[in-house]
Amino acid sequence: MNGKRLLNNLKKYAEIGGLPSGGVHRLTLSKEDKLARDLLKKQMKEAGLNVKVDQLGNMFGIRPGTSQGAPAVMIGSHLDTVGNGGKFDGSLGVLAALEVIDTLNEQNVNTKRPIILANFTNEEGARFTPDMMGSLVFSGKYPLESALKSKPINGENTTLENELVDIGYKGDLEIGALNVGAFLELHIEQGPILEAESIDIGVVTGVQGISWIEFIFEGAANHAGTTPMHLRKDAGMAAGELLYHIKQILKEAGENQRGTVGIIETQPNLINVIPSKARITCDLRNSDNAVLQKTEDAIKKAAQQIAQEAQLKLNIHQLVRFEPVNFDKKVVDVVEKSAKENGYSTKKMISGAGHDAQMMAAVCPSAMIFIQSKDGISHDPKEFSSDEAILRGSTTLYRSCLYLANA
Amino acid sequence: MNGKRLLNNLKKYAEIGGLPSGGVHRLTLSKEDKLARDLLKKQMKEAGLNVKVDQLGNMFGIRPGTSQGAPAVMIGSHLDTVGNGGKFDGSLGVLAALEVIDTLNEQNVNTKRPIILANFTNEEGARFTPDMMGSLVFSGKYPLESALKSKPINGENTTLENELVDIGYKGDLEIGALNVGAFLELHIEQGPILEAESIDIGVVTGVQGISWIEFIFEGAANHAGTTPMHLRKDAGMAAGELLYHIKQILKEAGENQRGTVGIIETQPNLINVIPSKARITCDLRNSDNAVLQKTEDAIKKAAQQIAQEAQLKLNIHQLVRFEPVNFDKKVVDVVEKSAKENGYSTKKMISGAGHDAQMMAAVCPSAMIFIQSKDGISHDPKEFSSDEAILRGSTTLYRSCLYLANA
Numbered sequence: 001m002n003g004k005r006l007l008n009n010l011k012k013y014a015e016i017g018g019l020p021s022g023g024v025h026r027l028t029l030s031k032e033d034k035l036a037r038d039l040l041k042k043q044m045k046e047a048g049l050n051v052k053v054d055q056l057g058n059m060f061g062i063r064p065g066t067s068q069g070a071p072a073v074m075i076g077s078h079l080d081t082v083g084n085g086g087k088f089d090g091s092l093g094v095l096a097a098l099e100v101i102d103t104l105n106e107q108n109v110n111t112k113r114p115i116i117l118a119n120f121t122n123e124e125g126a127r128f129t130p131d132m133m134g135s136l137v138f139s140g141k142y143p144l145e146s147a148l149k150s151k152p153i154n155g156e157n158t159t160l161e162n163e164l165v166d167i168g169y170k171g172d173l174e175i176g177a178l179n180v181g182a183f184l185e186l187h188i189e190q191g192p193i194l195e196a197e198s199i200d201i202g203v204v205t206g207v208q209g210i211s212w213i214e215f216i217f218e219g220a221a222n223h224a225g226t227t228p229m230h231l232r233k234d235a236g237m238a239a240g241e242l243l244y245h246i247k248q249i250l251k252e253a254g255e256n257q258r259g260t261v262g263i264i265e266t267q268p269n270l271i272n273v274i275p276s277k278a279r280i281t282c283d284l285r286n287s288d289n290a291v292l293q294k295t296e297d298a299i300k301k302a303a304q305q306i307a308q309e310a311q312l313k314l315n316i317h318q319l320v321r322f323e324p325v326n327f328d329k330k331v332v333d334v335v336e337k338s339a340k341e342n343g344y345s346t347k348k349m350i351s352g353a354g355h356d357a358q359m360m361a362a363v364c365p366s367a368m369i370f371i372q373s374k375d376g377i378s379h380d381p382k383e384f385s386s387d388e389a390i391l392r393g394s395t396t397l398y399r400s401c402l403y404l405a406n407a
Numbered sequence: 408m409n410g411k412r413l414l415n416n417l418k419k420y421a422e423i424g425g426l427p428s429g430g431v432h433r434l435t436l437s438k439e440d441k442l443a444r445d446l447l448k449k450q451m452k453e454a455g456l457n458v459k460v461d462q463l464g465n466m467f468g469i470r471p472g473t474s475q476g477a478p479a480v481m482i483g484s485h486l487d488t489v490g491n492g493g494k495f496d497g498s499l500g501v502l503a504a505l506e507v508i509d510t511l512n513e514q515n516v517n518t519k520r521p522i523i524l525a526n527f528t529n530e531e532g533a534r535f536t537p538d539m540m541g542s543l544v545f546s547g548k549y550p551l552e553s554a555l556k557s558k559p560i561n562g563e564n565t566t567l568e569n570e571l572v573d574i575g576y577k578g579d580l581e582i583g584a585l586n587v588g589a590f591l592e593l594h595i596e597q598g599p600i601l602e603a604e605s606i607d608i609g610v611v612t613g614v615q616g617i618s619w620i621e622f623i624f625e626g627a628a629n630h631a632g633t634t635p636m637h638l639r640k641d642a643g644m645a646a647g648e649l650l651y652h653i654k655q656i657l658k659e660a661g662e663n664q665r666g667t668v669g670i671i672e673t674q675p676n677l678i679n680v681i682p683s684k685a686r687i688t689c690d691l692r693n694s695d696n697a698v699l700q701k702t703e704d705a706i707k708k709a710a711q712q713i714a715q716e717a718q719l720k721l722n723i724h725q726l727v728r729f730e731p732v733n734f735d736k737k738v739v740d741v742v743e744k745s746a747k748e749n750g751y752s753t754k755k756m757i758s759g760a761g762h763d764a765q766m767m768a769a770v771c772p773s774a775m776i777f778i779q780s781k782d783g784i785s786h787d788p789k790e791f792s793s794d795e796a797i798l799r800g801s802t803t804l805y806r807s808c809l810y811l812a813n814a
Contacts, residue, residue, distance in 0.1 A: 224759075227783060229665060264646070
């Protein structure tokens with residue numbers, strides 16, 4: 001492979017939406033996303049790929065195989081970023097896939113199966129929900145119509161469909177029309193494990209189940225000084241109590257159960273006014289669906305008890321729920337074998353973050369390749385993976401892809 | 408007294424900064440405050456008062472007494488409101504004082520001591536800190552220079568002194584130059600007790616001590632899915648744990664101990680990111696300084712233990728600390744006697760909110776008169792006291808003032 005070309009490509013894409021901080025701002029279907037898509041389209045065409053765009057803007061570049069009608073091997077990821085994201089999340093998977101194809105071309109290698117490069121629309125969910133939208137719709141588990149009607153989170157008066165049309169990426173390829181037999185995604189770990197254990201390649205065997213639950217307590221705002229304690233309906237205090245219980249519930253559920261209260265907000269949020277409203281969100285992840293379910297139930301029950309005792313209204317909203325995904329054993333084995341043949345140390349691991357591969361797992365045998373990401377930081381300008389790690393990941397992708405495409 | 412005139416005046420002032428919601432937006436030294444001050448100055452002059460403005464913009468209208476050199480009786484409150492305040496908080500005390508004077512004039516009543524109507528600058532603290540600023544500086548407990556240098560909370564690029572000059576209320580009367588022998592303030596209760604117990608007049612015997620403490624936990628932001636639980640430095644979880652402990656500590660301290668966590672904020676406040684920073688504020692009030700102190704100490708200790716166990720940085724800031732105030736027994740007795748002579752039911756009570764009277768208590772014998780406020784709501788457009796309650800309070804102020812001014 002031409003490592004220099006790949007690293008140079010990563011740098012070039014990082015400049016599209018590049019921030020002074022070194023981060024990247026390339027929200028899905030933004031003008032920056034359009035520029036990145038245009039560049040990818042140009043490069044795919046230069047690589048001789050047959051470029052197709054589907055009705056949700058998912059981009060595909062098809063390199064034909066020699067065996068008539070054989071299902072393709074798809075490799076790729078996404079080019080969109082969060083608002084203040086890094087250079088590697090998503091881009092690495094797309095550009096390493098491009099490098100795989102350029103290398104196959106240069107070495108005049110033909111494969112039995114077609115190879116398809118994929119750039120999925122709106123993986124991040126930072127502008128439109130749900131996240132992993134492009135692959136989710138591709139998998140048939142979310143209606144195209146709902147995705148097209150999605151409105152921006154920040155209140156912009158538009159729809160995903162309008163934005164697709166505006167940037168010229170509402171394609172005509174029907175959703176799921178491609179015949180795909182395997183999917184493979186290279187990605188940064190976004191966690192600290194590979195770096196901490198000095199492992200070259202994470203062989204990803206599955207993705208944690210994810211549950212996002214929102215709890216809104218409603219009480220009554222009143223004066224902090226004049227309202228007797230027994231007459232209060234303090235929504236903030238209830239939220240605090242729930243956090244305390246969440247901490248205990250997570251402890252009991254074991255280290256594999258991850259839980260995060262990322263958003264805590266009160267209204268009116270004034271120092272001398274009892275909060276009338278408190279909103280917290282809970283992000284729960286586990287590779288074991290039964291434990292995840294048990295944790296969700298325990299937390300919901302705790303919230304209900306707290307609300308009842310404090311005489312508060314409580315609204316619970318399930319914002320997101322993805323079951324844990326187990327990747328295909330054969331594809332996982334191919335990744336492990338390929339990494340080892342390249343002389344890399346490997347570790348089987350579960351992905352804590354969501355990825356397009358978890359949606360594609362519903363379509364075809366799928367797996368992922370992880371590389372070290374420094375301090376586990378991602379979705380941040382400080383996101384960093386070394387050139388060496390990138391090349392180890394890319395050559396593992398190349399070798400795995402060759403195995404799969406000739407199987 | 409002329410109840411119609413007083414109610415009409417209340418209505419007239421409520422229109423200055425009046426909001427469609429029925430509330431009032433009249434932040435201290437704003438253009439709305441200037442208009443209210445101008446109207447008060449005009450009305451004080453019409454009432455024959457000698458109008459003086461001190462170096463902090465505190466406004467006084469002096470009605471001479473018959474006894475040469477006798478210390479005055481001061482009555483009044485404040486005309487500023489919070490950003491989204493009500494019609495009665497502050498205005499009632501000032502306009503009832505004006506009605507007392509108009510009534511004395513109409514009835515050609517002379518008093519032994521002078522009577523001074525007061526409108527204090529920046530009681531609310533909603534634009535500049537500290538609150539109760541005008542009376543605090545008047546009492547000599549806060550330097551005039553510091554008050555003049557105060558900058559707006561919302562980041563406007565100006566100072567209190569600039570704003571005073573701008574609206575024409577930087578006066579030349581020296582702080583504390585007036586000879587005041589007693590202070591009396593009529594105010595809405597801003598609490599639910601009088602209404603709940605169907606009591607006409609609250610005879611206020613003191614003001615709770617107030618402590619405002621800010622706690623800021625600092626940890627590290629990381630990905631919710633990929634960061635193992637034991638490697639987290641979760642500032643939000645620590646804040647939740649502190650809230651839980653605050654609740655227990657308050658319970659143990661008894662019903663007289665009031666405590667409110669009004670502000671809860673996390674950073675970056677994203678659903679799938681571990682909070683790197685969490686800020687909560689704690690508003691503690693008690694009429695017993697020893698218990699207040701014990702409660703403060705227990706909460707600070709709990710915060711420190713939580714931070715230590717979670718390996719977080721912790722910053723604790725004491726934002727405000729006022730000791731409890733006991734009003735003068737003689738002035739309190741005058742209020743109680745006057746209310747009873749008017750045929751009103753009374754209840755001795757402690758004010759949960761801070762008031763100018765608590766600052767004036769350091770200058771001279773002081774007390775307050777409370778009237779019912781519906782549902783205890785204040786600092787809100789829904790703030791409401793009935794015409795009857797207003798008139799009961801005003802006639803009690805009138806009678807008390809006469810007693811004090813002839814003593």
